[in-house]
Amino acid sequence: MNPSSTKVDPITLQVISGALHTIAEEMGHVLYRMSFSSIIRESQDIGAGLFDLQFNTLTESEGSPLHIGSIPAYLRGISTCLQGGTWNEGDVVIHNHPYYGSSHSPDLCIVVPVFWRGELVAFAANTAHHVDIGAATPGLIIDIPDVFAEGMLFAGIKLYEGGKRNEGLWQYISHNSRTAKQTKDDIDAQIASAMLGAQRMQELLDSYGKATVFGAANQLMDYTESMMRSRIAEIPDGEYFAEGYLDDDGANRDKRLPIKVCVRVTGDSVEVDLTGSADQVPTGFNVPFEGSTKPACYCAFRAMLTDTALMEVKLPPNEGSFRPIKVTAPKGSIFNPIYPAAAEARFTQCNRMIDLIIKALAPVMPQRVTAGNSATLSFAAYSGIKPDGDYWVFLEVNEGAYGGRPHSDGPDSIDNLMANTRNNPIEDLGMHLPMVCDRYELRDDVMPGAGQFRGGIGVVKTQRLLTDGAITHESERHLDVPWGAFGGTEGAAGRVEIFHANGTKYDTYAKFSNLRVAAGGGMSYYAPCGGGYGDPLDRPASQVLEDVMDDFCTIQNARDVYGVVISGDLVLDVAATQARRTLLRLERQMAANPRSSEPSPA
Known part of the structure; x- marks a missing residue:
C-alpha cells in the first residue's frame, strides 16, 4: 500500500501535525541558540524543516519566509549534483550554489537524510546566512562580475560521508573565510539542528509508522492547498498590473531598473508573470529564480491570504500553500539570470516585487492589502x-x-x-x-x-x-x-x-x-x-492630535493634509477643524469638476 494514500483519523492527524511543527521549531531553536555569529544567534536569519523524498515541505520553522520556501529548491538542486549520486546513513550535505537551487550563496544549507529501518524516507534540512564565505568583499558583495566572485560554492558536497567528516573540506573552509571560526561553528550548529530533526522524525515514525505519518503529512498538505485555493478563488478572475523601478544595479548609477508585475488569476490558481522586468545586470544584483524569485511570490500570497489574524484556524506550514502559485520570469531577466551571472545581492528586488503584487491586487482586495x-x-x-x-x-x-x-x-x-x-x-x-x-x-x-x-x-x-x-x-x-x-x-x-x-x-x-x-x-x-x-x-482628529504630540506629525502638516487645526500649545480646535475639513473637501470637488464652478450662461 502506498503510505501517502493512507487516511488518518482527525485526532491522530492533529497530533501528527503538532508533532511535525514542534520538530521544525525545535530545529530552529537549536540552530540559533548554538550559533556564534550575531546574524544567526541574534537576528535569527535562518529556516529549518522536514521534507519528503519528492522535496515537498512537510513542516517549517517560523524563521525568515525566504529561507523556508527555498529549501525544496536546494533539495532539487542537490538531486542533480549529489556527490556520489546516492544518500547513505550518516551523510551530511552542504550546499549553496545559486544555479542549483540556492536562495543565494551566503545561505548555506545543511541536509541530513532521514533513514528509518534502513530505508531513506525523508530529509531534515536548514539554511542560515553566514557572515563571510570568502567573497570578493567582506560579508556582502554587490559590484562583482560573476558567480565565482561570490566566495565558496558548494554543490551537493558531502561534508560527512557515512558518518565520517571530510577533513580536507573542513580544512578548506578554514582557509577560505575571513571569519573561519564563526563560519565553522555556525555550520556545526546547523548540523546539530538537522541531526536533531532527523532523530525526531525517526521517533515519530517509531510511534505511528510510516504509513500513518506520511499519510497524515499528505492530508495536511492537501488541506493547506485547498484552503489556499479557496482564498484565491475569492479574487475575481483577471489580470492585474503594477510596476516600479529599482534605483540602480550598484555600479551603473544612471540606469534605473523596471520591475513589472502581472498577477493573473484563473479560478483557484494564480500566476505571477514578471515579463518586462529589467534584463539581468553585470553586478551581483540579480535574483536566483528557483531559490529566491519563486519563494518570494509564495510569501506574498501566504501573507495576504493566510494571515493568522484573518483566519479562524492557523494553516499547517507546508508545501500545500505553494502548489496553486505559478511564477514566470524570462530567462536572462533580473529575476531569472543566466549562469554565470552573479546573484548574491537579491533581497531588495524580492521585497519590491512583493510590494508590487500587493499594489496590483489592491483594487480587488482592499481589505487584505x-x-x-x-x-x-x-x-x-x-x-x-x-x-x-x-x-x-x-x-x-x-x-x-x-x-x-x-x-x-x-x-x-x-x-x-x-x-x-x-x-x-x-x-x-x-x-x-x-x-x-x-x-x-x-x-x-x-x-x-x-x-x-x-x-x-x-x-x-x-x-x-x-x-x-x-x-x-x-x-x-x-x-x-x-x-x-x-x-x-x-x-x-x-x-x-x-x-x-x-x-x-x-x-x-x-x-x-x-x-x-x-x-x-x-x-x-x-x-x-x-x-x-x-x-x-x-x-479622527483626536488621533491626529496624538500624532502631533508624539512628533509623528507637525502642526502644519496636520492642518494642510489632515485638515486638523491644533494650537501652538497642542489644543485641538474642534470647530476650526470641522470648517477646515469642509473647505478641503469642497476644494477637492471643485478641482475634480472645474466646470461646476463656472457661472451658468444667461
Whole structure:
C-alpha cells in the first residue's frame, strides 16, 4: 500500500501535525541558540524543516519566509549534483550554489537524510546566512562580475560521508573565510539542528509508522492547498498590473531598473508573470529564480491570504500553500539570470516585487492589502582588521516600515516584507566589536504617508567605527517612493549618509561596495516610510492630535493634509477643524469638476 494514500483519523492527524511543527521549531531553536555569529544567534536569519523524498515541505520553522520556501529548491538542486549520486546513513550535505537551487550563496544549507529501518524516507534540512564565505568583499558583495566572485560554492558536497567528516573540506573552509571560526561553528550548529530533526522524525515514525505519518503529512498538505485555493478563488478572475523601478544595479548609477508585475488569476490558481522586468545586470544584483524569485511570490500570497489574524484556524506550514502559485520570469531577466551571472545581492528586488503584487491586487482586495511599504532591505557589512591581523566582520539588518492598512496604521520600524529577522542588540555590538551605535530611533526628518491610517515610520540608525574599516551596503528605494492607497498620500524615500571624524558628511547611493572609512567615521541609514491608507480627512482628529504630540506629525502638516487645526500649545480646535475639513473637501470637488464652478450662461 502506498503510505501517502493512507487516511488518518482527525485526532491522530492533529497530533501528527503538532508533532511535525514542534520538530521544525525545535530545529530552529537549536540552530540559533548554538550559533556564534550575531546574524544567526541574534537576528535569527535562518529556516529549518522536514521534507519528503519528492522535496515537498512537510513542516517549517517560523524563521525568515525566504529561507523556508527555498529549501525544496536546494533539495532539487542537490538531486542533480549529489556527490556520489546516492544518500547513505550518516551523510551530511552542504550546499549553496545559486544555479542549483540556492536562495543565494551566503545561505548555506545543511541536509541530513532521514533513514528509518534502513530505508531513506525523508530529509531534515536548514539554511542560515553566514557572515563571510570568502567573497570578493567582506560579508556582502554587490559590484562583482560573476558567480565565482561570490566566495565558496558548494554543490551537493558531502561534508560527512557515512558518518565520517571530510577533513580536507573542513580544512578548506578554514582557509577560505575571513571569519573561519564563526563560519565553522555556525555550520556545526546547523548540523546539530538537522541531526536533531532527523532523530525526531525517526521517533515519530517509531510511534505511528510510516504509513500513518506520511499519510497524515499528505492530508495536511492537501488541506493547506485547498484552503489556499479557496482564498484565491475569492479574487475575481483577471489580470492585474503594477510596476516600479529599482534605483540602480550598484555600479551603473544612471540606469534605473523596471520591475513589472502581472498577477493573473484563473479560478483557484494564480500566476505571477514578471515579463518586462529589467534584463539581468553585470553586478551581483540579480535574483536566483528557483531559490529566491519563486519563494518570494509564495510569501506574498501566504501573507495576504493566510494571515493568522484573518483566519479562524492557523494553516499547517507546508508545501500545500505553494502548489496553486505559478511564477514566470524570462530567462536572462533580473529575476531569472543566466549562469554565470552573479546573484548574491537579491533581497531588495524580492521585497519590491512583493510590494508590487500587493499594489496590483489592491483594487480587488482592499481589505487584505497595505499601502506602499518600505519594501527594501538595509543589509550592511562592517569590517576591519584586528591588531592580530585577523578580520572582524559584522552583518546588520535594519528595519523599514509598513504602509497603512485596513483598520490600523502601518507598523513603525519593522522588518518587511519577506524578512523576519530580529535586530541585533546595540549592547552586543559594543561588547564584541569596535563599533558604537550613536543613534537608533524613528525618523523625524520626514512625514510618513498620511491617511485614515497613516504609514509606518522608518528607522534611523547611526553606526560609528572605532577603528579604520570598510562598509558595504545593500538597499533600495531612494528614488521610488512608497505609494499611497485609496486616497492616502505617498510615504517617504530612504537615504544613506556617510560621515567622517572631522564632521564632514554626505548622502550616498543605497548600494555601495567596500567603502573605506577611517576611525570615527560611519554610516547613518534612514529607512523609507510607508504610504497612507484611506482619506486623511477621515482620520479622527483626536488621533491626529496624538500624532502631533508624539512628533509623528507637525502642526502644519496636520492642518494642510489632515485638515486638523491644533494650537501652538497642542489644543485641538474642534470647530476650526470641522470648517477646515469642509473647505478641503469642497476644494477637492471643485478641482475634480472645474466646470461646476463656472457661472451658468444667461
